[in-house]
Amino acid sequence: MKIFSNLIVVLGFFLSANVFAGDPLIYSHETKGAIKGADVVAYFSLDPTDKAVMGKEAFSHEWQGATWKFSNAENLALFKANPEAYAPQYGGYCAFSVAHGFTTSIRPDSWKIVDGKLYLNYSRISYMRWKLDMEDKIREADENWPTVLTVCEERGNCKE
Numbered sequence: 453m454k455i456f457s458n459l460i461v462v463l464g465f466f467l468s469a470n471v472f473a474g475d476p477l478i479y480s481h482e483t484k485g486a487i488k489g490a491d492v493v494a495y496f497s498l499d500p501t502d503k504a505v506m507g508k509e510a511f512s513h514e515w516q517g518a519t520w521k522f523s524n525a526e527n528l529a530l531f532k533a534n535p536e537a538y539a540p541q542y543g544g545y546c547a548f549s550v551a552h553g554f555t556t557s558i559r560p561d562s563w564k565i566v567d568g569k570l571y572l573n574y575s576r577i578s579y580m581r582w583k584l585d586m587e588d589k590i591r592e593a594d595e596n597w598p599t600v601l602t603v604c605e606e607r608g609n610c611k612e
Contacts, residue, residue, distance in 0.1 A: 475555050475601045478518040479544035485512070485519035487544040487572060490560035492520065493527035495570050496538065504560035515539075538570070541590075542597050546574040548582035551593040554603045566590065 481488045485507070494505035507521025511528040514520075515535050522528040531538050542550045549556040562573040566586065573579035582589045 475543075475545070476517055477543050477598065477601065478516045478539075479555070479558060480518040481557075485521050486515075487540060487558060488560050489521045491523040491527055492538045492540060492570060493530050494523055495563055495565060500564065504563065506560075516543075537568075540570040540572050542571075542593055543601075544572055545600075546578060547571040547593055548573050548578040548589060550596050550600050551582070551589040553596055553600055555600055 478486050480486045486492075489507050490504040491507040498505070505523045507523055507527075509521065511522040511525060512519050513522070513528055513532060515531075516539075520531060520535075522531060541547060542555075544558060545555040546558050556574050558572040559575055560572070562576055562579040564571050564579070564583065564586075571582075571590070573582055
């Protein structure tokens, strides 16, 4: 009986480890870094219609297992001082997708700041659909995060 219970404990460990295997906490492109190399601090000084400002390799910082890039030393210093204030919601994954229970990549130019928080989306279309009922989508995504990291799109690899 003891062998059987030990076997269940070991099997449970391996199964639970697999449940937590999924997308990383922060969306990071293989070569461009977190959120495809966009400077997260810069978003907070942009007009809503502006395109994302891309970061530079010279102003990189490792945080939460991802490489974050910034356009200048000042933005890098601001991020280092308080990364949670600038990091995008849902680890930089598409807010619309997270609201619907899965993760997908983002386009740095599909963004919005709401109540001092940065939200990113996969495309202009997903951004427009997210924006239609933004409050509900934020609430739904908040409920799904971070368990959604263990769910992958049926059509293929969640990471880009």
